[in-house]
Amino acid sequence: MVIEYADLECPYCAKAHLILKELPVTRVFRHFPVVSKHPRARVLAAAAEAAGLQGRFWEMHDSLLEDQGHLDDPHLWERAVRMGLDIDQFEADRRSAAVAERVERDFHSGIRAGVATTPTQFLSGKAHPGVPDASFIEALR
Amino acid sequence: MIEPGSPAPDFTLPDQDGNKVSLADFRGRTVVLVFYPADFSRVCTDQLSVYQEVLPQFEEQGAALLGISVDGAFCHKAFREHLNTTIPLLADFHPKGEVAKAYGVWSEEYGVASRSLVMVGPDGVVQWSYSSPPLEVPGANLIFDALEQRTPA
Numbered sequence: 228m229v230i231e232y233a234d235l236e237c238p239y240c241a242k243a244h245l246i247l248k249e250l251p252v253t254r255v256f257r258h259f260p261v262v263s264k265h266p267r268a269r270v271l272a273a274a275a276e277a278a279g280l281q282g283r284f285w286e287m288h289d290s291l292l293e294d295q296g297h298l299d300d301p302h303l304w305e306r307a308v309r310m311g312l313d314i315d316q317f318e319a320d321r322r323s324a325a326v327a328e329r330v331e332r333d334f335h336s337g338i339r340a341g342v343a344t345t346p347t348q349f350l351s352g353k354a355h356p357g358v359p360d361a362s363f364i365e366a367l368r
Numbered sequence: 369m370i371e372p373g374s375p376a377p378d379f380t381l382p383d384q385d386g387n388k389v390s391l392a393d394f395r396g397r398t399v400v401l402v403f404y405p406a407d408f409s410r411v412c413t414d415q416l417s418v419y420q421e422v423l424p425q426f427e428e429q430g431a432a433l434l435g436i437s438v439d440g441a442f443c444h445k446a447f448r449e450h451l452n453t454t455i456p457l458l459a460d461f462h463p464k465g466e467v468a469k470a471y472g473v474w475s476e477e478y479g480v481a482s483r484s485l486v487m488v489g490p491d492g493v494v495q496w497s498y499s500s501p502p503l504e505v506p507g508a509n510l511i512f513d514a515l516e517q518r519t520p521a
Contacts, residue, residue, distance in 0.1 A: 343506065
């Protein structure tokens with residue numbers, strides 16, 4: 228099992244995702260939005276959580292990371308419609324305090340764990356900052 | 369590098385706007401000096417971006433952060449805009465690395481400050497210092513831990 232701290236607007240996280248999705252490993256995702264660098268980071272984290280409340284977290288996660296050229300609100304609605312989400316519910320949820328708290332909890336846990344770069348992966352308690360390199364990929368196989 | 373209990377060497381350096389900033393200006397407050405090798409290197413970008421995210425929490429605990437590298441003030445200005453950070457960046461540019469040398473964090477091999485954190489107490493005495501192993505980026509947790517372990521002045 229690998230725990231990933233990532234920012235959905237971060238291009239290095241997108242690269243890491245494309246590597247990790249091909250590996251036979253259980254992925255646990257934690258939000259680590261760095262808003263000063265990526266202004267949409269928290270909005271996207273909340274959108275993924277809101278999709279998650281309708282059982283579509285990973286679909287939204289994959290969709291955002293695999294097309295970071297389309298991250299504005301209309302693009303989020305388009306995704307939600309394509310996934311067959313209840314759009315009113317999605318809109319309410321992604322702005323809710325509960326979802327914001329969930330994202331903040333993830334971020335805070337990352338700070339406490341010493342995350343200082345995105346992405347950072349944890350395997351058996353050891354931090355692997357950055358896009359997975361060859362030796363880390365081997366360890367995940 | 370400089371050890372806890374030593375008086376922090378005072379310095380005056382220009383910030384990103386060319387204003388002179390002295391350590392002595394911060395007497396009465398806790399200051400965390402963030403020495404880093406260079407503006408615009410990928411690792412530094414992440415380090416300061418993450419500190420920026422938790423800056424309000426550092427401030428709540430009465431701590432100010434100052435970034436210090438050997439880059440010049442104009443470079444700092446561009447880097448600060450690039451990062452969208454409000455952390456002041458000080459130019460240890462001329463004579464190059466003088467402050468880094470005074471704090472024992474100078475890398476002669478690379479001609480830059482090595483990645484290090486120094487916490488200076490309100491009385492101007494070093495309370496905590498940390499030198500990062502090569503290629504590792506010190507997380508904000510280290511600073512929070514050091515702030516929590518402060519002995520009341």
